[in-house]
Amino acid sequence: MTTGEGAHEAAPPRVASRPASPDDCSIVSRGLTKRFRGGQVAVDDLHLAVPRGSVFGFLGPNGSGKTTTIRMLLGLMNPTSGGCEVLGRPMPAGLSAALPKVGALVEGPAFYPYLSGEANLRRYDAADPAADPRTVTSRVGSALDRVGLGAAAGKRYRAYSLGMRQRLAIAATLLGPRELLVLDEPTNGLDPQGTREVRSLIKEIAADGTTVFVSSHLLTEVEQMCTHVGVMRTGRLVAQGPIAELRDGHALRVRVESPQPAQAASVLNQLGLADVRTGVDEVTAELGAVAPERVVAELVGDGVSVRGFAVLRPSLEELFVGLTGEGFDVDG
Template identity: 65%
Template sequence: MTVTETTGSPLVTRGLTKRFRGGQVAVDAVDLEVPAGSVFGFLGPNGSGKTTTIRMVLGLIAPTSGEVELLGQPMPKAQLQVLPRVGALVEGPAFYPFWSGVANLLRFDAADRTADPRTRKVRAGEALERVGLSNAAGKKVRAYSLGMKQRLAIAVALMQRRDLLVLDEPTNGLDPQGTREVRNLIRELADDGTTIFTSTHLLAEVEQVCTHAAVMSRGRLIRQSSMAELRSELRPRLVVRTPDVTKAAETLKSLGVTDLRTVGETVEGDAGELPIDKFAAGLVAADVRIHGFGLERPSLEEAFVALTGEGFDVAE
């Protein structure tokens, strides 16, 4: 079975807004466009509006205003036609706790009117194997750890081949090994032609898996672009390590370095397009003792913090 061909972007929002009672704006006029075949990271600190956006995209809650288009069709008008082609994991898994993992999979698949009952058991076994739960298939879900429940939820989304897979914090509760397995699974699905839209507050997820990213902060979309484009905009900074920080900063400023910052015995700044040997020679001429000198490219963490003014979790 091949992924159904779609035209344009599989996920588009225009002016998507959600206000709750009391006037609280959770999502404020978000315009998203997810390229076909991409692994799209929806990044932001906890509470930035990511999950509310996803719930509106999938028709789980109604937007206050704005539009959603899934796989080329308007939502929620076309949800009966569109949602069977979309796999989703939103706000953590929910299962029948006294049923086994495989029994839960079979029940969810039976509720899908597009699923072929003749291949149900085979597909359940394959889905459990892909998420590493074959040995726990017969265990009751109430005995599953949070990480195992997370894997089982992904298995539900994998019971059928999907055009679009929407994953809300897919590595939540997983140990480092489980996290790596889910990342590899996401890459495999993308290689097979499935577009992946995954929300996270972990920069490692975006850096290691995603081809594109959007950054949310306080309900607003701050930035969206390809990862290649974002990395190309991270201009390297001149970094000088010296015990003579005051003299070094004054000298670099006189030589044209801008946006100077001093931390401990380190001075850094934007050298623009000027050759760095000019700065080395100027520092030596000013009798600045140099313990370290060179250009360093900012990390993605620094780029995202600069965009939002908020910290991100960089842990695995």
């Protein structure tokens, strides 16, 4: 796990648990860079490695270059320098071989308002030269059913609610057998119930062995469904790897609730815990290599009355703030 600002300068961030072999990855990018005509660098020297079969959360505040990256991965934009491979094919040269096996939702749903949901899916299916027209009815039907739009299939898209439109866009990614789904903000516009459904749908799809690359600016969403994350900040990938490892890289803290905070603090200091902070009726410290049960035993042994004890796992939000140095949704 490589984290922090210097990551892009030294070595590309690596997936520590697995060797970053391009063959194990559904998406690989090397030095992917996009500089717009105005000189603005939207994506800067990106080294992505999305392992096959993972649910990869592509995190970052709005405007951090997530969508531009996705557009380059899908061959909609040409990189200024560097390159990327999707399902082992270089993009955009290998586009026609790779994309039939990729379902994509880019920057929100877009359909023909005067067509029904079903006719819209047929339209996109007709654009895929690898799709078999003989099975289109059943494939469209099952995609609609899968996102819960079966009953609204004949309704014009114009009459769809925002949530239905988002579902239809997800249905469009499920028209064929896919090896990779690229979902850009898939839960935008969905109510909490819809969000939960999409999350379980993604888990279901991933369980079939499909790699899911999902971008989001909502940390909790990613935390609940992803196995891996990549964190973007102003066009740079500041961290990527398995979510558990990303957590492990960060210090666990203990919190001791006690009416004798000073005494508790001295015990923690004796145990060699770092960053001991004393508050009102509580003390927190970095756990380091010390076993939590030993901390409790020492406290009790020294006669400190312990009212509460907890090991604090850093939330993804805290990790993210640590990585990007700022909160979410505020980046320009």
